[in-house]
Amino acid sequence: MALENLRAMLSKAAAGRYGVGAFNILDYNSARAVVQAAEELGAPVIIQTSAKTVTFWGCRTLVGWIEDLAGRAKVPVALHLDHCKDLGLIRECIETGWTSVMIDASAKPFEENLALTRQVVEMARPKDVTVEAELGAIVGVEDEIHVKEQDSHLADPRQALEFCMQVQLDCFAPAIGTAHGIYKGEPKIAYHILEEVATSTGVPIALHGGTGLSDEVFRRCIALGCAKVNISTQIKYAFIDGFVGYHNAHHTQYDPLKVIQAQFDEMKKAIAGNIKLFGSAGKG
Numbered sequence: 209m210a211l212e213n214l215r216a217m218l219s220k221a222a223a224g225r226y227g228v229g230a231f232n233i234l235d236y237n238s239a240r241a242v243v244q245a246a247e248e249l250g251a252p253v254i255i256q257t258s259a260k261t262v263t264f265w266g267c268r269t270l271v272g273w274i275e276d277l278a279g280r281a282k283v284p285v286a287l288h289l290d291h292c293k294d295l296g297l298i299r300e301c302i303e304t305g306w307t308s309v310m311i312d313a314s315a316k317p318f319e320e321n322l323a324l325t326r327q328v329v330e331m332a333r334p335k336d337v338t339v340e341a342e343l344g345a346i347v348g349v350e351d352e353i354h355v356k357e358q359d360s361h362l363a364d365p366r367q368a369l370e371f372c373m374q375v376q377l378d379c380f381a382p383a384i385g386t387a388h389g390i391y392k393g394e395p396k397i398a399y400h401i402l403e404e405v406a407t408s409t410g411v412p413i414a415l416h417g418g419t420g421l422s423d424e425v426f427r428r429c430i431a432l433g434c435a436k437v438n439i440s441t442q443i444k445y446a447f448i449d450g451f452v453g454y455h456n457a458h459h460t461q462y463d464p465l466k467v468i469q470a471q472f473d474e475m476k477k478a479i480a481g482n483i484k485l486f487g488s489a490g491k492g
């Protein structure tokens with residue numbers, strides 16, 4: 209199938225109260241793991257790229273891989289740009305084939321965040337590219353964006369409604385207490401904010417900082433309106449551990465394709481586990 213944007217994918221998920229997994233890939237092998245896991249489970253899926261990964265490989269290389277993988281897949285696949293502050297890079301992704309983008313101007317004051325988000329929506333619409341925006345500050349490190357705990361703040365539901373009334377979003381990421389990276393303690397999720405924002409705005413919500421949340425927390429967030437569930441850190445771990453683990457167990461072998469296969473298997477297992485947990489298996 210050709211790459212899709214997030215619109216139909218997320219509105220079906222929000223209505224059916226399941227979550228579509230959005231997995232941050234690093235290379236062709238990880239993208240292949242995402243598509244194969246989704247296909248085996250019959251699930252719609254979002255391949256997500258950080259701005260850093262896009263810059264590392266270049267837009268055309270990445271799009272070539274993903275279009276090839278999606279083209280042969282029997283499930284809907286979207287290509288989404290994660291947290292991006294650079295309008296130039298957003299434009300380049302829109303022009304080269306991304307079907308969805310996230311503008312992250314959440315560090316700016318409300319009005320500026322809104323203005324930048326509007327600019328991206330105007331850029332994206334003619335190409336039928338969907339747009340995600342963020343309000344509040346999600347703690348942790350994501351793609352060189354560092355947010356210290358004392359600087360994190362939850363989204364204000366009234367501001368969230370105001371934001372979503374002023375700009376037509378396809379997906380919204382209010383800060384609700386989740387964090388990027390690895391959790392040090394039990395995360396305190398502001399379920400009341402999530403519920404209020406999801407209900408009042410009617411926009412499908414993106415859950416950031418998914419890695420490390422308990423199954424129970426995932427289920428509750430999805431039930432309250434999180435239609436897109438981001439998983440990045442867990443893929444990074446599977447990427448490195450799958451590779452290093454195989455080499456350590458067979459350290460005299462030096463057969464790169466076996467190492468890459470072990471890495472693929474580790475990532476695919478992690479991705480499949482998430483898809484089942486989010487309830488999107490069989491929804492593609």
Ligand SMILES: [Zn+2]
Nearest residue numbers: 350416417438
């Ligand atoms: Zn995020």
